[in-house]
Amino acid sequence: MHFTFVGLMLLNMNMFTTSTPLRGTDLAAKKIVIVDDYEESCKLLAEILSSTYECSYTSDSTSAFRLINEKRPDLILLDYKMPGVMGVDVCRMVRESDSTKNTPIIFVSGAATIDERIKAFETGADDFISKPFHVKELILRIKARLSEKEPEAASELNAANMKMNLLSRQVFVDGEEVNLTPKQFDILKLLVAGKNNLVTREKCLSEIWGDTEVTSRNVDSQINYLKRKIHKFNGRIVAVPSLGYRLEAQE
Template identity: 30%
Template sequence: MKLKALLVEDDQAISELIRYNLEAEGYDVTSTEDGEEALLLAEEVGPDVVLLDWMLPSLSGIEICRRLRKEAATANVPILMITARSEESDLIRGLETGADDYIIKPFSPKELMARVHSVLRRVRPAFAAENLKFEDIEMDKITHRVTRNGAALKLGPIEYRLLRHFMENPKHVFSRDQLLDRVWGQDVFIDERTVDVHIRRLRKALEVDDLPDYIRTVRSMGYALDIS
């Protein structure tokens, strides 16, 4: 599954450079130069990482960062600030506002990608781990072996990808549209009810003895891997 990056940068040359390098590393990139649109896209896209320019024409990167941290859906999304400001006080302000790291212009593509990978590993270590664990469910991402309370589970390809996505983002509520986008892919057009079908199959596959159901249905919103 591709990681999603939201790029907010008004310098076209820098934006194209960043997009090229992110896509070369396999990221699915959504970009904008407008701060207000960035907030809407963050809610719509559900990015795994945000690359945010400090100086924007309408809404500053600092204000965008502040607002993203106030919203439940983006409160824990890694944010990398991109700035020409190198004063210590400015950098501290960015970090205190909620940014996870910053990179100062001009920068090399290698440094950029190293910092992107670093914030993902630090803030969301599940992406770097070969093994995932949630309560009594364990997943080996190399062998695709999944167990619950030690018992091996049989999962279809879609159910496996659903569970992996949930385990990489525990307690995070995803709408049906977001799950279709992240598990099936952006270019696949499937009815939302298909998600419900595969959620039921996943629940069935996870049934072991009398262990609890960790797939939580959030009315009018979607699904999450959580303890009820």
């Protein structure tokens, strides 16, 4: 069975990589741990995924949980039938540990019965893929699970006595609303998000003005307006000579 699986995977991999590049910028830093008692399967999965994800693997199921604890992956690919420690046992240990209990687990296994699949889900599996499978299906299922894990975007930013509601685009200092222009709001958002760190003029120009033909003087002008409008803010906007600005908050 393993030979058939590897052969089909190689064929699927060639079909997929000739049409769709795997590398992505949004998920490049995500980590995946692969656990399969057949080392060739581990190597093949790692080869398929390594252009997009940081992959680690083990073919020794008894060391799987130790590797998972060490790597703290964003997702685990887990075989069901393994000598020593079964996949469901590894899954159970992952779910019982506070540091890994929310890590998505996808079982990747061949010839699993319906009872085994049910047991995997009862133990805490998020998904189950049967071997052999198409590489594109695996990639899409991984991306779906990682997307579910992504935290929701913040709807509010805070710095000392200032609050920014990103949904209503309102700014409050000491509970009193401050009226800002759209450009001033966007500049302040960059400064608060990067609180106590440098925000360059170039960053402001590229993210706020885009391709519009303006100069750094436009940024400086808007910063001066901002300083006057948020004068009750418990902090300050500091100029970093020749580079940009930094918002310092007195928390």
